[in-house]
Amino acid sequence: MKKTIISITTCPGRIALALLLALLLHKPVLAVGTSAGIDISNTASVDYAIAGSSSTTNSNTVTFRVDEKLDVNVSWQDAANVVVGSPDTNQVLTYLLTNTGNGNDSYTLNVQNSLGGDQFDPVLADIYLDANGNGIFNPGVDTLYNAGVNDPALGADASQAVFVRNNIPNGRIAGDLGNSQLIATSNTGNGPPGTPFANAGDNNTTAVVGTSGGTGNAIGTYEVSNTTVSLLKSVVITNPQGGNQPVTGATMTYSIVVTVSGPGNASNVVITDPLPANTTYTTGTLTLNAAPLTDAVDADAGDVSGTTPNTVSVNLGNLNQGSPAQTITFETIIN
Amino acid sequence: MKLLTNLSTGLILAIFSSQLFAQIEVTAVAEIEVSETNELGEKTVKRTAATSVVPGTEVIYTITARNTGTEVADNIVVTNPVPEQTVYVDGSAFGPDAVITFSADGGKTYDNARKLMVTGADGKPRPATAEDYSHVRWTFQFNLDPGQQADVWYRARVK
Numbered sequence: 002m003k004k005t006i007i008s009i010t011t012c013p014g015r016i017a018l019a020l021l022l023a024l025l026l027h028k029p030v031l032a033v034g035t036s037a038g039i040d041i042s043n044t045a046s047v048d049y050a051i052a053g054s055s056s057t058t059n060s061n062t063v064t065f066r067v068d069e070k071l072d073v074n075v076s077w078q079d080a081a082n083v084v085v086g087s088p089d090t091n092q093v094l095t096y097l098l099t100n101t102g103n104g105n106d107s108y109t110l111n112v113q114n115s116l117g118g119d120q121f122d123p124v125l126a127d128i129y130l131d132a133n134g135n136g137i138f139n140p141g142v143d144t145l146y147n148a149g150v151n152d153p154a155l156g157a158d159a160s161q162a163v164f165v166r167n168n169i170p171n172g173r174i175a176g177d178l179g180n181s182q183l184i185a186t187s188n189t190g191n192g193p194p195g196t197p198f199a200n201a202g203d204n205n206t207t208a209v210v211g212t213s214g215g216t217g218n219a220i221g222t223y224e225v226s227n228t229t230v231s232l233l234k235s236v237v238i239t240n241p242q243g244g245n246q247p248v249t250g251a252t253m254t255y256s257i258v259v260t261v262s263g264p265g266n267a268s269n270v271v272i273t274d275p276l277p278a279n280t281t282y283t284t285g286t287l288t289l290n291a292a293p294l295t296d297a298v299d300a301d302a303g304d305v306s307g308t309t310p311n312t313v314s315v316n317l318g319n320l321n322q323g324s325p326a327q328t329i330t331f332e333t334i335i336n
Numbered sequence: 337m338k339l340l341t342n343l344s345t346g347l348i349l350a351i352f353s354s355q356l357f358a359q360i361e362v363t364a365v366a367e368i369e370v371s372e373t374n375e376l377g378e379k380t381v382k383r384t385a386a387t388s389v390v391p392g393t394e395v396i397y398t399i400t401a402r403n404t405g406t407e408v409a410d411n412i413v414v415t416n417p418v419p420e421q422t423v424y425v426d427g428s429a430f431g432p433d434a435v436i437t438f439s440a441d442g443g444k445t446y447d448n449a450r451k452l453m454v455t456g457a458d459g460k461p462r463p464a465t466a467e468d469y470s471h472v473r474w475t476f477q478f479n480l481d482p483g484q485q486a487d488v489w490y491r492a493r494v495k
Contacts, residue, residue, distance in 0.1 A: 034495065035391050035421040039421060041419045041421045043364060043419050044417075045397075045415065046416075047362045047412060047413065048412070048415070049359070049410070051405065056359065059362070061363055061364055064366075065366055065386040067388070067421070068388045068389060070391055206388060
């Protein structure tokens with residue numbers, strides 16, 4: 002099932018559109034491991050009797066230390082192929098990097114785009130690290146990855162969302178697939194499982210490569226589509242004086258019209274529109290195709306500030322070029 | 337009167353020394369198995385002392401009870417808590433001619449593996465599994481003569 006989220010950034014006099022694929026953050030693979038550097042001790046005891054007189058004796062205490070196991074997992078998080086145009090730029094694939102070892106580690110990230118099983122090779126633009134932990138690529142918020150400079154450092158069981166942005170070559174046709182692989186490699190050590198690295202682990206323990214080989218990878222896929230989702234956003238201003246000047250107290254009635262053109266289906270189209278700054282949403286004014294929607298996250302298609310704070314979210318489901326235009330309206334008042 | 341004093345002093349000394357110098361000495365050893373390939377290409381498994389291990393490793397605990405005294409010891413029971421960062425490996429406890437029981441309540445009660453119960457997450461009793469064992473106990477069915485010793489062992493996997 003393809004899921005398409007349309008995000009709208011509302012700026013005065015301008016509407017910027019971004020097409021993002023929905024994310025479904027899968028449960029990370031959890032390591033079950035005693036922390037590196039822990040000492041495990043054991044003392045046995047013996048009860049016995051000599052000539053009817055009972056005694057107890059304890060053994061020596063045997064102790065060994067838990068070494069650091071180097072394991073890492075990478076998984077592709079997008080729920081389906083990421084729909085792109087041809088050409089297209091900075092298209093985001095989302096991955097989750099998880100330290101499945103039992104100690105602290107950091108990872109070098111690489112992208113391999115020369116892979117089989119597809120019709121084209123995406124071209125790497127850049128890699129970003131999720132800075133606010135929401136698992137969604139946020140331009141201007143998330144951190145550009147710079148190998149060797151800000152390699153993601155993770156404690157045992159910790160995860161980090163990683164965004165790989167590729168450019169899509171020109172001349173591809175609808176249905177063409179392009180694979181892109183994110184590879185994370187432990188900076189502490191990698192190699193055949195069991196390879197030891199003396200004193201490299203936490204608390205100066207030996208770091209030992211685990212079953213992952215100290216490296217993890219996952220492949221994400223782009224799919225070229227010439228289905229286009231178009232949004233037309235407009236606003237009508239009504240002020241208390243009866244005019245249309247955007248003064249304090251004026252009501253802004255926003256209208257977003259969504260249409261689909263071209264062959265193919267746009268599946269699970271979700272419109273998200275952050276509420277404009279310095280305005281206050283008027284409770285109960287969200288509508289879809291003239292039918293009211295509640296503000297809460299519930300059975301109906303939309304909500305305000307429920308799915309995302311200060312944002313209108315409306316799920317339009319599956320659309321194609323034969324679908325009637327979908328009209329979303331809501332009102333805000335200028336503070 | 338003087339004789340009596342000497343006698344009682346001797347008696348106190350005798351009791352004191354029997355407590356100070358144990359008749360049974362017990363030693364514990366932790367080992368791991370390491371696979372090695374010899375020059376003929378044959379795989380052999382060698383035991384070495386566990387000094388440091390990664391999670392998931394099975395550690396073999398061997399406990400040796402030895403009668404260092406001059407009298408026969410009887411009613412011998414060896415008890416070993418399973419270290420909390422490890423899990424008892426099901427079916428791994430052995431001890432020649434010893435009855436093996438387990439505790440799943442921190443050593444308060446012991447029973448054999450088939451009968452042991454614990455309180456489940458739903459508050460109802462359920463059969464204990466190897467992960468629940470907190471202690472392993474070997475009750476010897478024999479006496480240890482002076483100079484005689486016996487080994488018992490089990491495996492625990494590091495969590």
